[in-house]
Each structure stands twice: as structure tokens, then as C-alpha cells.
Amino acid sequence: MIELSGIVKKFGDTIVLQGIDLSIPEGSVTVLIGPSGGGKSTLLRCVNLLEIPDSGSLKLGDTGIGFDASMRPRRDEVLRLRRRTGMVFQSFNLFPHRSALRNVSEGLTAVLKWDEERAEARAMELLEKVGLAHKAKSYPHELSGGQQQRVAIARAMAHSPAVLLCDEPTSALDPELAAEVVTVLKKLADEGVTMILATHDLRLAAAVAHEVVFIENGRILESGTPQEVLFRPRSERAAAFVATLGHQPVLAVVR
Amino acid sequence: MLDGRLFDIVIDAFWPIVSAGLVFTIPLSLLSFTFGLGLGFAIALARLFGTPLLARLAGFYVWIVRGTPLLVQLFLIFYGLPSVGIVLDAFPAALIGFSLNMGAYMSEILRAAIQSVPKGQWEAAYSVGMTRSQALRRTILPQAARTATPPLGNSFIGLVKDTSLAAAITVPELFQSAQRIAATTYEPLTLYAEAAFVYLLFSSGLSSLQTRLERKLGRHVAAEGSR
Numbered sequence: 001m002i003e004l005s006g007i008v009k010k011f012g013d014t015i016v017l018q019g020i021d022l023s024i025p026e027g028s029v030t031v032l033i034g035p036s037g038g039g040k041s042t043l044l045r046c047v048n049l050l051e052i053p054d055s056g057s058l059k060l061g062d063t064g065i066g067f068d069a070s071m072r073p074r075r076d077e078v079l080r081l082r083r084r085t086g087m088v089f090q091s092f093n094l095f096p097h098r099s100a101l102r103n104v105s106e107g108l109t110a111v112l113k114w115d116e117e118r119a120e121a122r123a124m125e126l127l128e129k130v131g132l133a134h135k136a137k138s139y140p141h142e143l144s145g146g147q148q149q150r151v152a153i154a155r156a157m158a159h160s161p162a163v164l165l166c167d168e169p170t171s172a173l174d175p176e177l178a179a180e181v182v183t184v185l186k187k188l189a190d191e192g193v194t195m196i197l198a199t200h201d202l203r204l205a206a207a208v209a210h211e212v213v214f215i216e217n218g219r220i221l222e223s224g225t226p227q228e229v230l231f232r233p234r235s236e237r238a239a240a241f242v243a244t245l246g247h248q249p250v251l252a253v254v255r
Numbered sequence: 256m257l258d259g260r261l262f263d264i265v266i267d268a269f270w271p272i273v274s275a276g277l278v279f280t281i282p283l284s285l286l287s288f289t290f291g292l293g294l295g296f297a298i299a300l301a302r303l304f305g306t307p308l309l310a311r312l313a314g315f316y317v318w319i320v321r322g323t324p325l326l327v328q329l330f331l332i333f334y335g336l337p338s339v340g341i342v343l344d345a346f347p348a349a350l351i352g353f354s355l356n357m358g359a360y361m362s363e364i365l366r367a368a369i370q371s372v373p374k375g376q377w378e379a380a381y382s383v384g385m386t387r388s389q390a391l392r393r394t395i396l397p398q399a400a401r402t403a404t405p406p407l408g409n410s411f412i413g414l415v416k417d418t419s420l421a422a423a424i425t426v427p428e429l430f431q432s433a434q435r436i437a438a439t440t441y442e443p444l445t446l447y448a449e450a451a452f453v454y455l456l457f458s459s460g461l462s463s464l465q466t467r468l469e470r471k472l473g474r475h476v477a478a479e480g481s482r
Contacts (some may be wrong), residue, residue, distance in 0.1 A: 052376055075386075083384040093379035097397045106385030112394055155383065 001026055002047070002163055002194070007056035007067075008193040009042055009218075016042045018055070024163070024211075031199060031209040033229070037243060039218040040198035044165045044250045047196060048085040050080045052066040060084050061162050083111065086156030090168040092148040094140040094200040100127060100151045101136040104158050112159060127153035130184050147175030152183050157188070164188065182207050202245045206230060222232055261445055268436045268446060275432035279346070282356070283428065284415045286350055290356025291414075292407070298362035303369060304387075315361070320359035326420050328352050333424040349421040353414065360410055368403035369395060389433050401472040408465035412458045419454075429453060 002024040009017040017039050026028050032040040045051040047058065054069040057243065065073055104123035108114040110129050114122070127133045130150040140148055149169060156164055169179035182204045189195060189208040201203055204213050205212060205226060214222040214227035214237075222229055224239045233239040301313035312386070333348040372395045380390035422431035423429070433450035437443045 003409035048382060050381060079386065080383065082381065085382075086468070088380035089375060089379065089380075090381075091375055093373075093375040095376070095379065095394055097401075106393070110389050159384065 001061065002196075003057075003059040003133070005057050006046070007043065007046055007053045007058070008221075009039075009051055009053050010069075012170065016218050017046065017053070020215075020218075020220060022220065024194065024196060026194050027225045028210040029189045029193075029198050029208045030211045030213060031205045031226070032213050032215055033205060033241070033245075034200065034215040034221075036200075038216045040215050041167050041195070043215065044087075044167050044196060044198050047163065047165055048082050048087055049073075050087075072169060073175075082244070083159065085160045086159065086164045088149070088152050088156050088163035088164065088166040088169045090171050092140070092145070092152045092172070094148055094152055094155070096140050097130045099137050099139055100143065100154075103140070103151055104154045106157055107155070122158060126157055127151070129187075130154045131180075140149045145173045146178060146180045146208060149173065151178075153181070153184055153188070157193070161193060164193055166195065166199070168199055168201075169197065170195045170199065178204070199225075202230065202242075202243065214241070216241075223234075258481055261442065264436075264440050264442055264445060265449055267377050268433070268440075268449055269453075271436065272450055275402055275427060276429035276453055276457060279421070279428035280415065280418050281420060281424055283346070283349060283353065283418050283426070284411070285358055286412050287353035287418075288414060289351070290354035291361050294354060294358030295361030295363075295365055297364040298358060299369065301367055302362070317359045317362060320356055321363075325352070325356050325417060326423060328356060328423050329420060331356050345421070345425045348424060349418070353418065353421075356412065357414060359406060362411065364403050364406045365399070368406075370397035371402050372398045376449070401469075404465070404469050408462070411465075412461055415458055415461065416454055 001179045002022075004022045007017050008015065009019040019041055019147035020039075021178055022030070022043075032043060034040055042051055046053045047060075052072060053067040055067050057064065057066040058081070060081055061084065063084060065081055065203075066075065087179060088219055089162060094100075095106060101123050102121060104126055105114075105116075105119035108122060109116060112119075113233055124133060124136060127136055130153055132147060132150055132154070132226060135143060135147060135151075138153070143151065149172075153164075153166075153169075154237055166185065170181050178201060183200070185195070185197070185204065186207045195208070197204070197208070211223060212226050214233070214235070222233060222235050228234075229238060230242055233242055260386040298313045298316060301309045302317075303310075305313065329349060329352040332352045333345060336343065336348075350354060369391075376394055376398065377390055385393065394438055418428055419430035421428050422434060425431075433446045437446035440446065
């Protein structure tokens with residue numbers, strides 16, 4: 001169970017998140033949609049504390065943390081919480097100087113101090129899961145965008161995080177490469193991995209979401225099942241936004 | 256043209272010049288580079304991650320050293336410091352001067368190289384749970400090293416040539432050995448040309464080492480740097 005309550009985040013004078021309450025049951029997939037600059041990415045980054053909220057609180061399983069603009073949380077608190085999350089970035093951000101295998105095992109050896117052999121066995125297992133065991137020795141620049149993102153997903157899952165955060169995981173990919181990433185994320189969703197995704201990709205949203213949350217101007221405008229939010233939005237704003245994402249191709253893949 | 260006498264002078268002078276280079280110029284360059292690199296790294300870290308006071312101090316150091324001539328710095332250390340009771344032999348004085356000077360320049364190279372690593376790499380390192388020092392050591396520095404190698408190589412080659420300034424504080428290095436022979440043979444053109452040629456030999460050798468190192472470091476990174 002992940003609980004966000006009253007999350008506020010400001011950048012200078014701009015209030016990017018104006019008090020977000022969200023609770024995510026274990027094993028569920030929550031998709032954040034909404035216009036760019038609306039706060040989706042910032043919200044995701046508040047969950048793994050790449051951004052420290054100005055107020056509110058965050059609970060991840062039994063680990064909780066409260067925020068106060070006047071006091072940064074202690075570094076060990078941040079690390080403890082962050083190490084229970086995994087993150088996938090829009091631009092993959094693989095380590096260019098490490099092979100696919102070492103990208104995945106890096107956190108296990110560096111952070112969890114696993115020995116090399118055990119870490120590589122675990123990394124191999126994850127590469128198999130994303131269908132890239134045969135690319136274990138390849139370096140990021142030798143992989144396609146879709147393959148790089150699948151390695152990034154394996155890397156984010158290596159330490160068995162309580163939640164997988166995906167920030168526009170398919171936005172940098174053409175539709176064909178995006179499809180292979182969607183397939184992998186769908187597989188993880190079916191296995192019961194708790195996920196929060198920010199995306200503009202309706203195909204991805206429709207394939208994996210249990211809950212869709214529409215965020216604009218730092219507020220949750222609407223939330224519900226994919227059927228509700230993507231196809232019968234209540235608010236005019238959500239309806240207008242979803243219409244711009246293009247419906248027809250999506251209907252075919254909705255379950 | 257080369258008559259027999261000039262030819263003999265060139266041949267006789269070659270080994271003394273080269274050996275002065277091997278005994279003084281190269282060790283002075285290598286040691287100054289090593290100490291300068293260590294110092295430069297510390298200064299770069301202080302400027303990037305230090306407390307505001309530490310960062311200011313490091314910035315002040317770079318400002319002073321880069322804003323004053325190397326020759327003046329060497330004179331201050333070798334001829335100036337004895338007036339306050341610090342008497343140094345010529346070689347250590349030169350070593351200190353060149354190291355302090357290199358440290359300032361190399362700190363700027365290293366700082367720029369560290370800053371050139373995309374922010375996403377820090378975030379990726381943090382997202383797998385690394386602390387800042389782990390991220391720096393395992394993720395950022397290996398990539399910064401690749402960026403820093405060509406300019407550091409340039410600095411090193413520049414340093415090898417700048418060590419000729421040590422002649423002015425009595426270090427019997429390559430250039431001073433040429434000066435001495437020129438003074439006794441009255442053939443400055445020939446001897447200084449010969450000294451220039453030996454510097455050229457040294458720096459060419461070092462350039463090829465640099466190229467090899469760059470190739471090794473750049474191995475796994477696409478030419479366009481697609482990350």
C-alpha cells in the first residue's frame with residue numbers, strides 16, 4: 001500500500017503540486033494522465049524523493065515520512081524509502097559505460113553489496129524476463145531504444161522494489177518499439193507488480209491500468225477505472241484532453 | 256648549411272640534451288601532472304560539492320593561479336620564499352610551482368567534465384539507491400573521465416613544454432642543457448633548434464599515448480554520445 005497525502009511541491013513561486021492525495025493498493029497499477037507540465041512527473045519523482053515535497057506525507061508499506069519545507073528529511077530516511085522504489089525514465093538513462101547485465105546488477109553490487117556472482121544471476125533472470133538475455137553483454141549504444149528501455153525496466157526491478165515508477169516510458173520510442181515496452185510492462189502488471197506510470201500513451205494506459213488519475217495544474221481532477229476516465233470522463237477538461245490523445249486505435253486493445 | 260663542425264656539434268649535443276630531458280623534464284612533468292591532477296580533483300570537488308566557504312576558497316585559488324604568470328609563480332617560490340625563511344632546492348621548487356599551477360587548470364577541466372555528464376545519470380544512480388558519493392564514483396566519474404581525457408592530455412603536453420621555464424630557476428633540464436652548450440659553442444640557432452626538435456619528439460610520443468588512452472576510454476560510447 002502506498003499512501004500520498006497532501007503532497008505539495010513548489011519550484012520557486014510556482015506551485016506544481018497543490019496537495020495530492022492518492023492511495024495505491026498493493027499489486028495495482030495506477031496511470032497518471034494529463035497535460036504536460038501538469039505535475040505528473042513531479043508527483044512520480046516525489047514518490048522516490050528525487051524531488052522532496054514541501055509538505056504532506058508519504059507512506060510506502062511500513063515506511064513513512066512527513067515533509068516540512070523548512071526541514072529536509074534526513075539522508076538515511078530518503079535512501080531507505082528510495083531503495084524500496086524502482087524508476088524507469090523517459091530517456092532510459094542507462095549507464096553507457098556498463099553492459100546491459102552490469103546496468104541491471106549495478107544497484108545490487110553497489111548498494112546491496114551482493115557478491116558479483118549472485119548479482120549477475122539475478123540480473124540475468126531479469127533480462128530473461130524482459131526478453132533480452134541474449135543482449136546481456138551488449139552496451140547501451142548497441143541496443144535499440146525499445147531494448148534500452150527494457151533493460152532499464154530490468155534495472156528498476158532488480159532490487160525487488162515495492163513500487164515501480166515509470167515516467168513516460170514509451171514517449172521517446174516510435175510505436176513499434178513502444179509496443180515491446182508495453183508488452184513487458186503488461187507482463188509485470190499481470191504478475192502483480194505495483195506500479196505508478198505517467199504517460200501520454202493511451203495504448204499503454206489501457207493495457208496496464210487498474211486506475212487512471214487525471215492530473216492538471218497540480219490537482220487530481222478525476223480518477224477511476226480506465227473505462228471511466230479514458231472513455232467516459234466526467235469532467236469536461238478530462239474529456240477534452242482524452243479526445244486529443246486519439247481514441248480509435250485504443251479501443252482495439254482495451255481489455 | 257651543415258658543415259662538418261656544425262654536424263659534430265649537433266651529434267655531440269644530442270645525448271646531453273635528451274638525457275637532461277629524461278632526467279629532469281620528463282620526471283618533472285610526470286610528477287607535476289600527478290600532483291596537479293590530485294590537487295585539481297580536490298579543487299573541482301570542493302567547488303562542485305563543498306560548503307559555500309570551501310567552494311569560495313577553491314575558486315579564489317583558481318583565480319589567483321590562473322591570473323598570474325607561471326614564470327612569476329616559479330620566481331616567487333624559488334627566489335621569493337627564502338626571504339621568509341623557506342629555502343627550497345631548484346627541483347622541488349619547480350615541482351611545487353608546476354603542481355600548483357596544473358592543479359588550478361586541471362580543476363577547471365575536471366569540473367567541466369563532471370558537469371557535462373547528463374543530470375539523468377545522477378538520477379538513474381540515485382534511483383537504484385546509490386548515495387551521492389557512490390553515484391559520483393561509479394556512474395559520473397567514469398563518464399567524466401572520457402570527456403576530460405583529451406583536454407587533460409593537452410594540458411600534459413603543454414606542461415612538458417612549460418617545464419622549460421624551470422631553466423630560469425636553475426633546474427638543469429632539457430632547455431638549460433641546450434643553453435649551456437649554445438653558450439660554449441656559440442651556435443644558438445643550431446642548439447635551440449635541436450632543443451625544439453627534442454621537445455617535439457617527447458610531445459609526439461606523449462600524443463600517441465593520449466590517443467591510445469582516449470580510444471580505450473571511449474570504447475563503449477557511441478560516437479554521437481547517444482545516451
